[in-house]
Amino acid sequence: MTAERIRYGMVGGGRGAFIGAVHRIAARLDDRYQLVAGALSSKPELAKASAADLHIAEDRAYGSFEEMIAAEKQRPDGIQAIVIVTPNHMHFPVAKAALEAGLNVICDKPVTRTLEEALELEQLVKSSGSFFGLTHNYSGYPLVRFARELVEQGKLGKIRVVQVEYPQEWLTEAADADNKQASWRTDPARSGLAGCLGDIGTHAYQLARFITQLPLDAVSADLASFVEGRPVDDNVHVLLRFEGGAKGMLWSSQVAPGCENGLRIRVFGEKASIEWAQETPNELWFGELNQPRQRFTRRADWLGAAASGVRTPGGHPEGYLEGFANIYKDIADILVARQQGETHQLTKLVPGIETGVEGMKFIQAVLNSSKADSAWTKL
Amino acid sequence: MTAERIRYGMVGGGRGAFIGAVHRIAARLDDRYQLVAGALSSKPELAKASAADLHIAEDRAYGSFEEMIAAEKQRPDGIQAIVIVTPNHMHFPVAKAALEAGLNVICDKPVTRTLEEALELEQLVKSSGSFFGLTHNYSGYPLVRFARELVEQGKLGKIRVVQVEYPQEWLTEAADADNKQASWRTDPARSGLAGCLGDIGTHAYQLARFITQLPLDAVSADLASFVEGRPVDDNVHVLLRFEGGAKGMLWSSQVAPGCENGLRIRVFGEKASIEWAQETPNELWFGELNQPRQRFTRRADWLGAAASGVRTPGGHPEGYLEGFANIYKDIADILVARQQGETHQLTKLVPGIETGVEGMKFIQAVLNSSKADSAWTKL
Amino acid sequence: MTAERIRYGMVGGGRGAFIGAVHRIAARLDDRYQLVAGALSSKPELAKASAADLHIAEDRAYGSFEEMIAAEKQRPDGIQAIVIVTPNHMHFPVAKAALEAGLNVICDKPVTRTLEEALELEQLVKSSGSFFGLTHNYSGYPLVRFARELVEQGKLGKIRVVQVEYPQEWLTEAADADNKQASWRTDPARSGLAGCLGDIGTHAYQLARFITQLPLDAVSADLASFVEGRPVDDNVHVLLRFEGGAKGMLWSSQVAPGCENGLRIRVFGEKASIEWAQETPNELWFGELNQPRQRFTRRADWLGAAASGVRTPGGHPEGYLEGFANIYKDIADILVARQQGETHQLTKLVPGIETGVEGMKFIQAVLNSSKADSAWTKL
Amino acid sequence: MTAERIRYGMVGGGRGAFIGAVHRIAARLDDRYQLVAGALSSKPELAKASAADLHIAEDRAYGSFEEMIAAEKQRPDGIQAIVIVTPNHMHFPVAKAALEAGLNVICDKPVTRTLEEALELEQLVKSSGSFFGLTHNYSGYPLVRFARELVEQGKLGKIRVVQVEYPQEWLTEAADADNKQASWRTDPARSGLAGCLGDIGTHAYQLARFITQLPLDAVSADLASFVEGRPVDDNVHVLLRFEGGAKGMLWSSQVAPGCENGLRIRVFGEKASIEWAQETPNELWFGELNQPRQRFTRRADWLGAAASGVRTPGGHPEGYLEGFANIYKDIADILVARQQGETHQLTKLVPGIETGVEGMKFIQAVLNSSKADSAWTKL
Structure with a gap:
């Protein structure tokens, strides 16, 4: 039997952004994720317009990440993970809020803006029951x-x-x-x-x-x-x-x-x-x-x-998106294993908070x- | 506003197949398609098991392509296109049935097993109102x-x-x-x-x-x-x-x-x-x-x-799957344009029945x- | 003890020519040859001026290949080999005269202008006691x-x-x-x-x-x-x-x-x-x-x-001239062996009249x- | 008219050496030099045997560089330049003796064993009327x-x-x-x-x-x-x-x-x-x-x-030896110009004592x- 797709919400990555689209392709490539919610911009108007571009339902197009976390917690089909693709200074507050809400986090690198924030986040990850993945995508090749x-x-x-x-x-x-x-x-x-x-x-x-x-x-x-x-x-x-x-x-x-x-x-x-x-x-x-x-x-x-x-035989080149997608695919396997109380062997290959x-x-x-x-x- | 995703059914491509998975990734990469139905194997049992792997709803997992075409025609949310990824000898009968049912066709190459079949299919495409695309993927790079x-x-x-x-x-x-x-x-x-x-x-x-x-x-x-x-x-x-x-x-x-x-x-x-x-x-x-x-x-x-x-800047390599996906993305644009009675400029770049x-x-x-x-x- | 350098005369290769200079470098690279005579152009004036450029003694700067062969035969230190670097149509007459005079021949390719000439030359080589080498240089790499x-x-x-x-x-x-x-x-x-x-x-x-x-x-x-x-x-x-x-x-x-x-x-x-x-x-x-x-x-x-x-370790690139020189070096070894009545093992690697x-x-x-x-x- | 070949003597480079043979090929490639004397090893027996290998006349096969310099000064056809291809520690004494004898010097790199020696040599070069070239061959490409x-x-x-x-x-x-x-x-x-x-x-x-x-x-x-x-x-x-x-x-x-x-x-x-x-x-x-x-x-x-x-058209690769030979060829041009009281334009491209x-x-x-x-x- 095939595992359910993981429901995720994205923070950042609206119109005009670059890396958000890459994350969405990476998440989609192997069909292991569903993008169901988003706070795609720090400007609420832009956030909602961007969500419509991405087939996100209107009631899950949020004006801020705080709003998204609060609302999704109330839903039986709420998000299981947050993907953070904002500029660096927002990584810490979003990740912190997500972890405190019991959500898994997939975060673009570098993890935070300062070492102090990173150390604090490390404590948060350890004390939470959540998974934290950092998309150092080149190690996905x-x-x-x-x-x-x-x-x-x-x-x-x-x-x-x-x-x-x-x-x-x-x-x-x-x-x-x-x-x-x-x-x-x-x-x-x-x-x-x-x-x-x-x-x-x-x-x-x-x-x-x-x-x-x-x-x-x-x-x-x-x-x-x-x-x-x-x-x-x-x-x-x-x-x-x-x-x-x-x-x-x-x-x-x-x-x-x-x-x-x-x-x-x-x-x-x-x-x-x-x-x-x-x-x-x-x-x-x-x-x-x-x-x-x-x-x-x-x-x-x-x-x-x-x-x-x-995904394809040697000689059929795979590239940046496939390497990126490997990080996502592995995290999907890891999350499924965690739901069953297991530690997936790929865990050591996926960059986390220590990285x-x-x-x-x-x-x-x-x-x-x-x-x-x-x-x-x-x- | 974003166009609706194109609903498609796949013929062939079940467990143990190679190129079917490639087509599905190509269709998924840019989020322009939804796989909603399938006759994924000539063996009905295998076809249905394979459909479950792919998140296809049980009632749309068909035992044969004829069954799929007949059933989908009855649905208001029925498929708009058929993707053919069988061995070569089945391309012609499936494509013929699909065209006769008014469906668009995306077919792996070579188009048929013989020239005679290809010529007959050419007539069918011309007399139908449907679009026929042939995935000579290398021209998608x-x-x-x-x-x-x-x-x-x-x-x-x-x-x-x-x-x-x-x-x-x-x-x-x-x-x-x-x-x-x-x-x-x-x-x-x-x-x-x-x-x-x-x-x-x-x-x-x-x-x-x-x-x-x-x-x-x-x-x-x-x-x-x-x-x-x-x-x-x-x-x-x-x-x-x-x-x-x-x-x-x-x-x-x-x-x-x-x-x-x-x-x-x-x-x-x-x-x-x-x-x-x-x-x-x-x-x-x-x-x-x-x-x-x-x-x-x-x-x-x-x-x-x-x-x-x-999709990514120069120096971030794209490969086989992205080239393949370009064919799918272009066909999506073409199909949307056709719904509005227009001919998309990309039409000449997508291999069709003449090719x-x-x-x-x-x-x-x-x-x-x-x-x-x-x-x-x-x- | 080191073998004496082989004394050679060149036909063709005067001012304005291309491949003659390449042959001279190839002959010189390993110090196995001495250029001592020349009929470097079909124009006697040009032939003699060209010889002076190359440190050939005035009395061995000839106006024609016939003259060179005749005069060199009279000398105790006369040439042992003729190098032919003329346009193709002159390969045959020069080679023929040289073989008939008992000289060894090193000839640029193609061997002659026509197959008939080549077959006649083959007979001449076989009936002579001389060595005939063809500088298909690429097989010298x-x-x-x-x-x-x-x-x-x-x-x-x-x-x-x-x-x-x-x-x-x-x-x-x-x-x-x-x-x-x-x-x-x-x-x-x-x-x-x-x-x-x-x-x-x-x-x-x-x-x-x-x-x-x-x-x-x-x-x-x-x-x-x-x-x-x-x-x-x-x-x-x-x-x-x-x-x-x-x-x-x-x-x-x-x-x-x-x-x-x-x-x-x-x-x-x-x-x-x-x-x-x-x-x-x-x-x-x-x-x-x-x-x-x-x-x-x-x-x-x-x-x-x-x-x-x-001549140099891997990673110190050798090129065209060194490959060409290998043909010359091998011919020198072959000629020395022949003087001692032996067949050098390299003979099979050097293109000859059969080639x-x-x-x-x-x-x-x-x-x-x-x-x-x-x-x-x-x- | 063609300039006379430059007569040189080599110090080092006897049997079992590596770089000496490279220098000799480089000097020979364009036919601008003649190797006429040698002190090819610090062991007199080996020096003389090595000289015979290289067609050096018996009376110019010397047991030491001091001997060579002294004897060659007496000859009307004595050497014009010394090529130094010994291990590093001998560069300085040989170069010094050569310069003091009014000879031009071509020296392998590094110039000396210590900075102090190099500075002293610099003074010697400046006060002498001789040319000093250093074979940093890679700049010859x-x-x-x-x-x-x-x-x-x-x-x-x-x-x-x-x-x-x-x-x-x-x-x-x-x-x-x-x-x-x-x-x-x-x-x-x-x-x-x-x-x-x-x-x-x-x-x-x-x-x-x-x-x-x-x-x-x-x-x-x-x-x-x-x-x-x-x-x-x-x-x-x-x-x-x-x-x-x-x-x-x-x-x-x-x-x-x-x-x-x-x-x-x-x-x-x-x-x-x-x-x-x-x-x-x-x-x-x-x-x-x-x-x-x-x-x-x-x-x-x-x-x-x-x-x-x-020396050859693009596409006919030249390599290490040709680059090395360019240093030699340029030095030949420079020496000829100096004989006529001129400074050749290539002087700035040939590494010297400052380098x-x-x-x-x-x-x-x-x-x-x-x-x-x-x-x-x-x-």
């Missing part, structure tokens, strides 16, 4: 999970060097005032003190952490704001030291002409290396010492547990190190 | 459409040479008897006289036809069945002559180790060339004479009309030429 | 030889399909009258009846023949001359049937914008495939059925006999088939 | 020079970010005692205090310096020795700050399985970026903001002055910073 499997299986030997980067070009010039995506991302009040660092640097860090499973010990960072008048960083250079002795580099940039979403990671161990790039996500390079490199594709033949995230807290600690340490002229700073 | 735009705009100059290919490895060895996908594809009774030719050779042909818009004049073909005992071809070599003087080559193979879904096209004109490969669908190479090659990505900045098929007939003519000509020791054979 | 080794070792299993191509853009437009390279190549009197076919189609054929070692049985060809007024073909489409059942396609073109020297071969067997492209000559792809593809580089670790043609004759038979069969509306034509 | 041209022409706008790296795998494990190349490179007495840093890190630095022409202001470095017992670094992580505000990262490693000679640079300016990798040296990527990326090949059509280093001094300053600053827990250290 099957070959990223396969890379993690290779590391776990010892195929690389002890890890020595981690090189990760995420360059983009889209903020190379000062953005127009009417660029909604650019404006809140470069506004500390809404995005936090980190610019490029919080927006994509955290993705790079999470990817390295996810694949290697190595805790990061300390950073030496050099942030820059190349565009005049920009109040946050737009280029991030960080040296990394991991527990156990591995070292690395992290680079993220939003002033890199010629780059679209160049997230790329290389991990080198005593025996072999892996290499993966987000723009060609259907191949993973495995380089064993003194052997020809091997190009693994997204095939069930070798993927192991990561095969659960594959969120680690991300904020990373941001904080990088900001501190950069202010201290790149002094090594513990996380 | 945004950069394939952009390639067509470049040709239309004269950026290549007059076309001289077309090289298209589609190698796969999956039938390199005789398939196990229990490989459902392999068994019907190599069975002339269910698949038609063409093996690899019908399964993927037609995709290659359609891609060339779609991008260049050149009518094919004649073929000189050499088919092979390399695997002992295989009753249909597994390797297809064809020389092409187009109307107007362009020449080309088409190769498709299912005995090509190392290849997954290597569909790739190159078109050379008097001024420039384009190159696109399905496994890296987010880049299109444009090679102007005596200039550095340019690598176009999937960006709205330059895509023109093809931009409608883009289906052309494909069957291509298959027939290739089979005939190969039997005649590769004599040039008109379409 | 170490990874091409490694590909041949893989085939010989049975790593691919029985070969089924061979796809080879060589597109260029440089004759996309009618050439200027003062383009020396273009003018003789499109002049049947100097180049032969084949245009693109003889210039680069033969390279593609030789590469396929060299790697697979399969004799070609028959061809079905469709030649085109897309540029108005061009007296020879500029685009070559050929279906191939090899002895033993393998089939293939060969495409060469000189009207392919965006292509520089796109020689590329793929060979598919029952177990695996190889793929190699001249523009990225330091990698060879090996694709075993149901395994990740492997990217072999130019490393002695696995190259076997092909390792002799490697030349096969190439002319291929050209003849393709021309005949194309005239006969692509009828299958035996070699 | 035509597309590297083209990259520099693009920067000079302002095509990138003001430079903001420089990412350069050079990973190799060959010292991933402790080397065998009998690996001659590995043993001296990991011995501080012969190689200097820097391991990977001096061997390849300096190549990466020089490449960045050559292309951008930006002086480096300060470094923050973290060196590692991952292989137990290794007395020098084998992994180099450096943050870079250039004069004028650009920032960057430099990574070099000799413990990176899967990497051969992965030298790669990316430079990002306000308007565009360039990307070049040594293993695919015949392509240069140019990425303008909001434009499709362009792939420049090695064609005279656009290369400007860099075209002088091109050598800068390299040693870079090494020193990186060593100091790493010892000071990555404190920013001025050069």
Whole structure:
């Protein structure tokens, strides 16, 4: 028998937004969710108009997230989960209210605007009976999970060097005032003190952490704001030291002409290396010492547990939306298992509040190190 | 205001099927369809069990397509379209019945098992008031459409040479008897006289036809069945002559180790060339004479009309499912326009019955030429 | 002890020529040859001026090849070999005279202008005691030889399909009258009846023949001359049937914008495939059925006999000149062995008169088939 | 009229050496040099045997460099230049003696073992009338020079970010005692205090310096020795700050399985970026903001002055040896011009003693910073 679809309400993601639509596709792709309610904008009028676009019933198109939570609690068919796709500064209050109302939460990253908020949220999640998932979507790509499997299986030997980067070009010039995506991302009040660092640097860090499973010990960072008048960083250079002795580099940039979403990671161990790039996500390079490199594709033949995230045969490319959808699909499996009092094995693969807290600690340490002229700073 | 979702019923695509699930994802991705009914297997028991998997209401889980059509006609909320994802030999009877019942049809390719059936179906489509769409999904990729735009705009100059290919490895060895996908594809009774030719050779042909818009004049073909005992071809070599003087080559193979879904096209004109490969669908190479090659990505900045098929920014890869979904999304737009008595501009980009007939003519000509020791054979 | 350098005289290759300079670099690279004499142009004045450019002593700068052969025979330190780098129509008379004078010959391809000449030359080579080498340079690339080794070792299993191509853009437009390279190549009197076919189609054929070692049985060809007024073909489409059942396609073109020297071969067997492209000559792809593809580089670790043609470690790219030089280096080894009455093991890897004759038979069969509306034509 | 070939003597590079043979090929490729003398090993017996291998006359096969310099000065046809290809610690004494004898010097990199030696050598070069060239060969690649041209022409706008790296795998494990190349490179007495840093890190630095022409202001470095017992670094992580505000990262490693000679640079300016990798040296990527990326090949059509280093048309790959040979060819032109009292325009493109001094300053600053827990250290 097929499990019921999970009923969810969305906060943020109305007309003019970007990431909300991505979440909705991700939720819809495998038919495990139903969008039944929404507080899609901080402007009530816009929120309701946006809801109509999305086939949300009129009486469940709310003007605020508080209203939505209160009303849905009264319904027998009320929402089971809230999806948060607002600018960063709203993640915390919405998540807090949802958790206090006993709802599960799926939240876009970074988890909050500050480390303090993240730590408080961590307590809330632990004391609640709810599930909290953070959509660090890049760890939803099957070959990223396969890379993690290779590391776990010892195929690389002890890890020595981690090189990760995420360059983009889209903020190379000062953005127009009417660029909604650019404006809140470069506004500390809404995005936090980190610019490029919080927006994509955290993705790079999470990817390295996810694949290697190595805790990061300390950073030496050099942030820059190349565009005049920009109040946050737009280029991030960080040296990394991991527990156990591995070292690395992290680079993220939003002033890199010629780059679209160049997230790329290389991990080198005593025996072999892996290499993966987000723009060609259907191949993973495995380089064993003194052997020809091997190009693994997204095939069930070798993927192991990561095969659960594959919908089409190797050679039929899957991409960003499918990787994102894997996070949603896994959360659906996890929620179904929780209803039956079980812990689903995929739980460890889905980023949660700990990942969120680690991300904020990373941001904080990088900001501190950069202010201290790149002094090594513990996380 | 948002248009209502289109209600559809599926024929084929039950448990153990492959392409049915792809169609359902494609229909779901942009939230323009609702799967409300199904005759998902030729075995009634299996059909009904499969329907339950898909959240289809019990009273709309039918044991046969005839039953479904008859029952749905009686409902005020009956289906508006039928999606056909059966083995090839069932395409014709289902499509015929659907059209006769006034339903719109979305059909997997090849359109029928024989040219005769295709021609009869063409008459049926013309005399009906219904829409018939054929899911030659590769022409749904945004950069394939952009390639067509470049040709239309004269950026290549007059076309001289077309090289298209589609190698796969999956039938390199005789398939196990229990490989459902392999068994019907190599069975002339269910698949038609063409093996690899019908399964993927037609995709290659359609891609060339779609991008260049050149009518094919004649073929000189050499088919092979390399695997002992295989009753249909597994390797297809064809020389092409187009109307107007362009020449080309088409190769498709299912005995090509190392290849997954290597569909790739190159078109050379008097001024420039384009190159696109399905496994890296987010880049299109444009090679102007005596200039550095340019690598176009999937960006709205330059895509023109093809931009409608883009959901994420360049650098966030979209793939097979998104390309497939574009066909569905366009058909939804077309159906909405038809309800209002209009012809949507996307109509010309969505493969229909003419494409289906052309494909069957291509298959027939290739089979005939190969039997005649590769004599040039008109379409 | 080191063998003496081989003393050679060059015919053709004076000022304004292209391939002569390449031969001289190839001969010089490994310091196995000395250029001591030359008849570098059909114009005596130009011949002598060109010789001075090349540090050839004044008394060995000849006005014609006949003069050179006659004079050098009288010298105790006379030339041991003649290198022929003239336009095609002069290959035969020069080679004939050289062989009759007991000189070894190194000749650019194609071996002659006609099959008749090639067959006569074959007799001359056999009846002479001299060595005849044909610089089909692409078979000098170490990874091409490694590909041949893989085939010989049975790593691919029985070969089924061979796809080879060589597109260029440089004759996309009618050439200027003062383009020396273009003018003789499109002049049947100097180049032969084949245009693109003889210039680069033969390279593609030789590469396929060299790697697979399969004799070609028959061809079905469709030649085109897309540029108005061009007296020879500029685009070559050929279906191939090899002895033993393998089939293939060969495409060469000189009207392919965006292509520089796109020689590329793929060979598919029952177990695996190889793929190699001249523009990225330091990698060879090996694709075993149901395994990740492997990217072999130019490393002695696995190259076997092909390792002799490697001067730098993997990752330090070698290219066209080094591949060409390998032919020269091997011929030097062969000539030294012959002086000692031995047959060097590399002899089978260096193209000789048989390769030349096969190439002319291929050209003849393709021309005949194309005239006969692509009828299958035996070699 | 053609200039006489330059007569040179080599120090180091006897049997069992690696880079000496590369220098000899580079010198020979364009026929501008003659190897006439040698002190090819510190062991006189081996030196003389090695000379015989190389066609050096017996009376010019010397047992030591001092002997060679003294004897050659007495000859009317004595050497004009000395090529130094010894381990690092011998560069200084040989270069010093050569300069004092009025000879021109071509020296492998790094210039000396210590900064002090480099500074002393700089004074010697200035006070001598001799030419000193340093074979930082990677700046001999035509597309590297083209990259520099693009920067000079302002095509990138003001430079903001420089990412350069050079990973190799060959010292991933402790080397065998009998690996001659590995043993001296990991011995501080012969190689200097820097391991990977001096061997390849300096190549990466020089490449960045050559292309951008930006002086480096300060470094923050973290060196590692991952292989137990290794007395020098084998992994180099450096943050870079250039004069004028650009920032960057430099990574070099000799413990990176899967990497051969992965030298790669990316430079990002306000308007565009360039990307070049040594293993695919015949392509240069140019990425303008909001434009499709362009792939420049090695064609005279656009290369400007860099075209002088091109011997074959685009599409016929040239590699490591050709790039190396360009340094030699340019030095030949420079020496000829100097004989006529002129300064050749290529002088600025050939690395000299200033480049050598800068390299040693870079090494020193990186060593100091790493010892000071990555404190920013001025050069």
